[in-house]
Amino acid sequence: MTEIQPDLKTSLGSLTLKNPVLTASGTFGYGQEFSSLVDPNLLGGIVVKGLSLKPRAGNRPPRTVETPCGMLNAIGLANMGVDAFVEKRLPLLRELDTVVIANIYGHTIDEYGTVAARLKGVEGISAIEVNISCPNVDGGGMAFGTDPDISARVTEQVLKKADKPVIVKLSPNVTDIRAVARAVERAGAEGISLINTLTGMAIDIETRLPRLANISGGLSGPAIRPVALHMVYQVVKAVRIPVIGIGGIMDYRDAPEFLIAGAKAVQVGTASFVNPRASLDIVEGLKAFCQGHGITAIDEIIGTMRLR
Amino acid sequence: MTEIQPDLKTSLGSLTLKNPVLTASGTFGYGQEFSSLVDPNLLGGIVVKGLSLKPRAGNRPPRTVETPCGMLNAIGLANMGVDAFVEKRLPLLRELDTVVIANIYGHTIDEYGTVAARLKGVEGISAIEVNISCPNVDGGGMAFGTDPDISARVTEQVLKKADKPVIVKLSPNVTDIRAVARAVERAGAEGISLINTLTGMAIDIETRLPRLANISGGLSGPAIRPVALHMVYQVVKAVRIPVIGIGGIMDYRDAPEFLIAGAKAVQVGTASFVNPRASLDIVEGLKAFCQGHGITAIDEIIGTMRLR
Amino acid sequence: MIEEEAGIVFNRQIADKTYHMGLESPRIAAAAKPGQFVMLRVFNGIDPLLRRPLSICRVGGDGIFYLLYRVVGRGTAIMSRAVKGERLSVLGPLGRGFKLPPPGDRSFLVAGGIGIAPLISLSQVVDKDHMAFLVGYRSAAEIIPAEQVGADTSVSIATDDGTAGHRGPVTELLKANVERAGEGRAIVFACGPLPMLKAVAALTSKWNIPCQVSLETSMACGVGACHGCAVKSSSGQKKPYHHVCQDGPVFDADTVDWGRL
Amino acid sequence: MIEEEAGIVFNRQIADKTYHMGLESPRIAAAAKPGQFVMLRVFNGIDPLLRRPLSICRVGGDGIFYLLYRVVGRGTAIMSRAVKGERLSVLGPLGRGFKLPPPGDRSFLVAGGIGIAPLISLSQVVDKDHMAFLVGYRSAAEIIPAEQVGADTSVSIATDDGTAGHRGPVTELLKANVERAGEGRAIVFACGPLPMLKAVAALTSKWNIPCQVSLETSMACGVGACHGCAVKSSSGQKKPYHHVCQDGPVFDADTVDWGRL
Numbered sequence A, B: 001m002t003e004i005q006p007d008l009k010t011s012l013g014s015l016t017l018k019n020p021v022l023t024a025s026g027t028f029g030y031g032q033e034f035s036s037l038v039d040p041n042l043l044g045g046i047v048v049k050g051l052s053l054k055p056r057a058g059n060r061p062p063r064t065v066e067t068p069c070g071m072l073n074a075i076g077l078a079n080m081g082v083d084a085f086v087e088k089r090l091p092l093l094r095e096l097d098t099v100v101i102a103n104i105y106g107h108t109i110d111e112y113g114t115v116a117a118r119l120k121g122v123e124g125i126s127a128i129e130v131n132i133s134c135p136n137v138d139g140g141g142m143a144f145g146t147d148p149d150i151s152a153r154v155t156e157q158v159l160k161k162a163d164k165p166v167i168v169k170l171s172p173n174v175t176d177i178r179a180v181a182r183a184v185e186r187a188g189a190e191g192i193s194l195i196n197t198l199t200g201m202a203i204d205i206e207t208r209l210p211r212l213a214n215i216s217g218g219l220s221g222p223a224i225r226p227v228a229l230h231m232v233y234q235v236v237k238a239v240r241i242p243v244i245g246i247g248g249i250m251d252y253r254d255a256p257e258f259l260i261a262g263a264k265a266v267q268v269g270t271a272s273f274v275n276p277r278a279s280l281d282i283v284e285g286l287k288a289f290c291q292g293h294g295i296t297a298i299d300e301i302i303g304t305m306r307l308r
Numbered sequence C, D: 001m002i003e004e005e006a007g008i009v010f011n012r013q014i015a016d017k018t019y020h021m022g023l024e025s026p027r028i029a030a031a032a033k034p035g036q037f038v039m040l041r042v043f044n045g046i047d048p049l050l051r052r053p054l055s056i057c058r059v060g061g062d063g064i065f066y067l068l069y070r071v072v073g074r075g076t077a078i079m080s081r082a083v084k085g086e087r088l089s090v091l092g093p094l095g096r097g098f099k100l101p102p103p104g105d106r107s108f109l110v111a112g113g114i115g116i117a118p119l120i121s122l123s124q125v126v127d128k129d130h131m132a133f134l135v136g137y138r139s140a141a142e143i144i145p146a147e148q149v150g151a152d153t154s155v156s157i158a159t160d161d162g163t164a165g166h167r168g169p170v171t172e173l174l175k176a177n178v179e180r181a182g183e184g185r186a187i188v189f190a191c192g193p194l195p196m197l198k199a200v201a202a203l204t205s206k207w208n209i210p211c212q213v214s215l216e217t218s219m220a221c222g223v224g225a226c227h228g229c230a231v232k233s234s235s236g237q238k239k240p241y242h243h244v245c246q247d248g249p250v251f252d253a254d255t256v257d258w259g260r261l
């Protein structure tokens, strides 16, 4: 075991990351909230909170509730809107020496395109991550991302308006994640990230009220990791574009599971709430893991799951 | 708080249960394994391990692995076959003064019917629970239960051959659980139970082998409870037939969540491994809960979720 | 914002279901202001998963800060079993604390039960000659010995059942105290259960006296990253929702939409 | 099968990463047979969720039974921090233990590391005059003081690195002992890592000596309800898979398909 510095670089299509650890959208604010504890420059990248065309107030509270090894959230995609983001938050993010990815969503297919268009020519954003898990207002409330065709149309629309690499973030609440993955690949996505949250709910048995004002919400955290890992594994086998694994990654031992399953990078979400330094700890843990196993480049473990 | 004896009786279509707590298929063996610790006569009912036409050896080990607040299993539906069950296990089950439900599955739609036919005229079984979560050999490996039409056809086939009430047990690995629920209701199911396990996997980062020989398995335990509760809530609103709630119920505080969401009964699965007396503790806990809240009959809380 | 493993200096029960804990963290102790809080990781596992928000009750000169907490669920139950010497991860100090009144103003500190916690530290910095510290409990059994946890002023008590002090809600004490004080600049600081806060907010609004309240919501991150801790702001505020962890936990009562709480 | 909260009588480290725990449960102690195991709930939460299977190392006359365990992961780490007086839920005794040889038969007990646990209780019931107890370790640092945990016979040690006893695998000790013993009815009992068990099974099969092995698999229920603990049986057996928790954990070596383990 020599103390070599393993090469943690990884690539997502045309994007190169200094290491495979990003923060997940909606869990790291706009990158500044944790900056006194985590130097974002040491991360592979930051995915900012979902941006919509107009500012959104979000859902009524309560918006979060703890569940076994997880949490439900129904934030309701509260955000300042894409224009305010570019004006107020991006200047600071631009100073960073790491990849910044803008997570976007819309209420209609067109709106997805419009948000992407607002980011056209804007400097300091390396890629767009398209959240297709939000309810499709035109489509009766089921999420865009539950239908391969609509997922593809959203992807095409964003690609038409965007001047940056487009990553599509899939919803796990589907029968066949591979079908959605293939559809967005065919539509031209440069990468796929998954999973977003599983839909769930909780009830207060004393008041008989749902614990979230929105009734249902998105389940995240370690509880969902096995589901996330399986979907990542399935999608890696179904498409050729790079995959980013997300879901319940808490520490450096969880991240390699996703890499071994074939993900090129991972995103850390809920873990940042529990341990604000989680993403950085994972970068450092991965380095030590490589050193301890004589791995000189993280690439060497990606997609290397063996079979019995 | 008077010490009245609350009435815990509940009904599932034509079936009456002495209380709303059953043991879930595959987690309580054939009812005898735990009998020195739990008197099955005190439970609302027992659902036996899934029965197939022929005996099945099951998957290669390892078959189980622990995950955050949950476990994955890939037992592979190991069982002695329906005929051996009737001959060897049923005689003892027949002595019980509680509802015994036979959980069945097939590799083809026809086979589902054949298994049901083998239970025709057989005494000691109160109802059949049809597991439609197993991979559809004819259908490329996706489970029968992921397609509303096939789910309906399985239901019809079983109904054609069975002389007992038929409950269909749904898979949660679908985009729209309501569509499947409505399809099996239309096909004539007398009740619906849900959820079966979520598909998941885990990888050993040292050996880079999947932790289950089968690669993927079914996630159960408290981790999945929020997902289960949400699906139960959705299905209750979508159908008129009774719904049995299953998924991560560990103690008496979890069961009322499902009842309040509208389930007429619950099944206790993984909890029995952690606490063999879990099902009985839940019966007793429900009784105390009713007493503590001035509820004279458990019926009074079913489907009483309030909205803010 | 500091995150570190703080050693438990002591952890003891001081009233029914109520515990007092000292944590050694010179950096957090040095930075804390009255009304701020910490996010505490109650143990080193993943269930329960999230940190618990707890007000900084008091800061000692010795690099120790103190919590006062009531056991209401799993997290606080785990806390209550922690022993001296254990180290717990603390993130803090967080949020905006109380804005202090100019010296000479009369301060009325109004607590309901465990709501006394953030007001203890406030009581140490406001002008003691013009302060009344009023605490309501359901019953005498619940009384938290305020002097033992750092209130170096005497506290007036109200109990719902009359087993100690004034019989009736603490708002009646507040009314009496404010009336007795008569004219002059005054301010109310309140922390406690929602119905109490609503009543205090309604009274101070009627009296036209400024009022600062410390609010509680469920929190996932505690630092403004998740947008989980929203409370509706009153009309006329810039944002539709305040974030309790960043904009609060202390708010001017008239900036909050009490009807939606 | 009994399920009850058993009080910890002691819990102490006795070798590198290895602990010895006494649990008071007169009913389980009274019912236990050598080779049986318990399913232990390492603490009262839901993560880690499942019980841990552990062999009953020894039973005292005083209603206490003893475990010998190695810290390998989260559950055993939690166990190692438990203190006297805590109560842990135990389910047991479970499974089928060793079938005892008729008196006069020569017994060879072969353990690899922590595999010594079930053999300790066996050593107390087989004919001491015709027994050899052989234990292999990687290194001297790992040696578990067998007499301290209840072996009232002397133990021969082998270490891979030669830091104590015979240098080499414990199977070499076994070979030497069996050869030295010469003709006459003999039986081997083995517990330890899989490669060791395979080697022992191969040797005894060659020698045509009966061999009983205690196997480990992951277990969810421990009582035959989940079908999780399968190991492939050798051809000619009635069932395609044994269930370790019910049919074992002790098996006749020739009933197991070693190629598929």
Ligand SMILES: Cc1cc2nc3c(=O)[nH]c(=O)nc-3n(C[C@H](O)[C@H](O)[C@H](O)COP(=O)(O)OP(=O)(O)OC[C@H]3O[C@@H](n4cnc5c(N)ncnc54)[C@H](O)[C@@H]3O)c2cc1C
Binding pocket: A065, A066, C037, C048, C050, C051, C052, C053, C054, C055, C056, C068, C069, C070, C071, C072, C073, C074, C075, C076, C077, C114, C117, C118, C215, C216, C217, C218, C219, C249
């Ligand atoms: C800014 C702030 C300061 C606080 N200061 C104190 C204090 O000084 N002393 C004290 O005893 N309590 C205080 N609380 C309340 C305290 O956070 C909760 O009592 C505690 O989180 C309950 O955790 P539990 O695991 O015991 O309960 P559970 O009910 O098991 O907790 C489940 C979840 O609900 C959340 N939760 C439950 N009750 C509350 C609540 N009242 N407010 C916010 N989240 C809640 C928990 O954080 C957790 O995520 C404060 C809350 C906030 C927001």
Ligand SMILES: Cc1cc2nc3c(=O)[nH]c(=O)nc-3n(C[C@H](O)[C@H](O)[C@H](O)COP(=O)(O)OP(=O)(O)OC[C@H]3O[C@@H](n4cnc5c(N)ncnc54)[C@H](O)[C@@H]3O)c2cc1C
Binding pocket: B065, B066, D037, D048, D050, D051, D052, D053, D054, D055, D056, D068, D069, D070, D071, D072, D073, D074, D075, D076, D077, D114, D117, D118, D215, D216, D217, D218, D219, D249
């Ligand atoms: C019948 C039987 C008897 C045993 N007797 C002993 C004993 O006396 N002393 C002792 O130290 N160990 C014994 N073991 C092994 C012991 O069960 C494991 O070391 C222990 O479960 C590891 O738990 P963990 O949480 O520390 O490790 P983790 O790796 O965190 O456990 C994760 C999961 O894997 C399972 N697991 C991990 N290792 C094993 C293993 N080797 N066998 C079975 N399941 C495993 C755990 O039970 C748990 O479900 C026995 C195993 C069996 C099946």
Ligand SMILES: Cc1cc2nc3c(=O)[nH]c(=O)nc-3n(C[C@H](O)[C@H](O)[C@H](O)COP(=O)(O)O)c2cc1C
Binding pocket: A024, A025, A026, A027, A049, A050, A051, A073, A075, A077, A103, A131, A169, A195, A196, A197, A219, A220, A221, A222, A224, A246, A247, A248, A249, A267, A268, A269, A270, A271, C220, C226, C228
């Ligand atoms: C509070 C919260 C807010 C989130 N907001 C967004 C969002 O705006 N856009 C998005 O694509 N995903 C959002 N997510 C999903 C996460 O990015 C991530 O996909 C999910 O939480 C699973 O990862 P985890 O288990 O590591 O948290 C949010 C998650 C949480 C917990």
Ligand SMILES: Cc1cc2nc3c(=O)[nH]c(=O)nc-3n(C[C@H](O)[C@H](O)[C@H](O)COP(=O)(O)O)c2cc1C
Binding pocket: B024, B025, B026, B027, B049, B050, B051, B073, B075, B077, B103, B131, B169, B195, B196, B197, B219, B220, B221, B222, B224, B246, B247, B248, B249, B267, B268, B269, B270, B271, D220, D226, D228
């Ligand atoms: C080991 C194991 C075996 C199972 N076998 C079956 C089965 O044979 N048939 C079936 O319908 N469900 C089976 N299930 C699913 C359970 O009945 C239940 O639906 C699921 O575990 C969720 O409930 P829980 O979280 O309470 O365990 C099995 C579950 C486990 C853990």
Ligand code: FES
Binding pocket: C218, C219, C220, C221, C222, C223, C224, C225, C226, C227, C228, C229, C243, C244, C245, C246
């Ligand atoms: S708790 Fe996360 S933003 Fe306030």
Ligand code: FES
Binding pocket: D218, D219, D220, D221, D222, D223, D224, D225, D226, D227, D228, D229, D243, D244, D245, D246
């Ligand atoms: S562990 Fe469940 S059957 Fe053996």
